[in-house]
Amino acid sequence: MARLITPLLALLALGLALLSLGLGSTQVSVITGLLDWLSGGNGADAIVIGEIRLPRTLLALAVGAALGLAGAALQGLLRNPLADPGLTGASQGAALGAATVFYFGLLPWAGAFAPALAGLCGAAIALVLMLALAGSSGAGMVLLAGLAISTLSGALLAAVLNFAPNPYAMQELVFWLLGSVSERGLEHLLLLGPALLIGFGLIWSQRRLLLGLSLGEQVAQSLGLAHKRGSRLIVLGCALLVGASVAVAGGIGFVGLLVPHLVRPLVRHRPDRLLIPSALAGASLVCLADMAVRLLPPGRELKLGVLTALIGAPLFIWLVWKERKQWI
Amino acid sequence: MDLIRLDRLAVPGRLQPLRLALAPGEMLGVIGPNGAGKSTLLNALAGVQPYSGTLDYFGFDARRLGPKQRAQRIGFLPQSHHSAWSLCVEDVVALGRLPWGDEDAALIESAMARTGVLPWRRRKVAQLSGGEQARVWLARVLAGQPVLLLADEPVASLDLLHQRKVMELLREHARQDRAVVLSIHDLGLAARYCDKLCLLAEGQLLAFGTPREVLTEAHVAAAFQVEVHVDLDAQPPIILPK
Known part of the structure; x- marks a missing residue:
């Protein structure tokens, strides 16, 4: 069974991706539209699939894969099933980077791509600071340094929110932070x-x-x-994954924490065999959640990060409850 | 040629410079009171503790062996074991093949068969008793087929049956070109199963040699600060406090 998990999850991710491409307010033929778009056509189907749904679907898959993989790696490194990839400090760094764009209007030449670009810069700065603070110490101290940098970024982010120039900038920033893969293009990929x-x-x-x-x-x-x-390389890898996904899609909570936990029994709890299945399960979960967001009645859009948090928080409570029972 | 030769090997603050050698086919017991430096010596031999002085492996400086080469030759069974994840017996034993970069099913199965853990191969390690787990941890090291097996208190907290089983497995491993170094508190078991003993106290080597040379009443009294009765001719050997 453990050997079948990866192909099964890959099939699930592929199936969900196709469903996601077919889901929307306009009825279009997925295959025809995709082929038309790939061959450079500019029919209505090609534009809907290639310009709107494909970037959204691919981003949902990539963000989910990045978070699932980062969570599996970090939990394996810390030997703790409750470790969250946000601990590396990169996610708060990315959020702060993006926030400064909304606040100061930086990188005007980058247009809608600016928050993502600044987010990646923020994640990179947080990462460099974390590694400098940790020095040559082991995994535990590297994560503690990550937490310290994360706290600092969080404080600066709060300050940015506090001094937002106008309510619209703040609203835009808060909505961005809530996490979403809509209204992004293939350049984000x-x-x-x-x-x-x-x-x-x-x-x-x-x-x-x-x-x-x-x-x-x-x-x-x-x-x-x-x-x-090795532990430095893992932390660096996690920070890159989390930093880039937060930079592109904002905060999509609980995926990195819960996905590895759900997949672990399927791979006989082996941390090395957890990596790819976690990435695929994360991709499937975020893609599914994004489809759920799109299926909700029109009106004020429920942000993807809010939905994953709403689903994830009860699961997390269940996880803590289960872990607690082991200690009693 | 000696399998290992230690020359002025020391760990600052924990182990004074000591000199000893072990030939292939021998089993060396490291004995001494708590805090004597037994685990420190084993950790240094395993390469997980920095040391000064030299440690030659088949006449070759062990520092010049890469970590992987060293791990392929020297297997280490630490004092305490705990699996962070709910791994099954087979997967824990397969960990012994990590230095080789393979999961050789025949060697893993052979290690499980030798330690008698084969019937539980699919069971979770955490569900086994302490004695059963000890055999699984040992099977993990045996699967790596180390030339030198280091075991830090492998029989601590085991019942009599499992103590004997583990000691017999270690004795069986120390044959031909292979050797075993273990730290042990039970001096009777040490006298019965080991070819050589190394008596440590407060980080210093008090005596090194055959059990008969090391386990004298004077040596044991000096190391443990207690008068003892020693009868090495009895079967099994008896070393008891008076």
């Missing part, structure tokens, strides 16, 4: 795609360390695994 690839590469290269760490740092070290260097 150019930002998230490389981050997803590099982050995945960094984490995948350390999958054996994640497995070795199951029995503790001492055992991992005695198995010839470079714990200190």
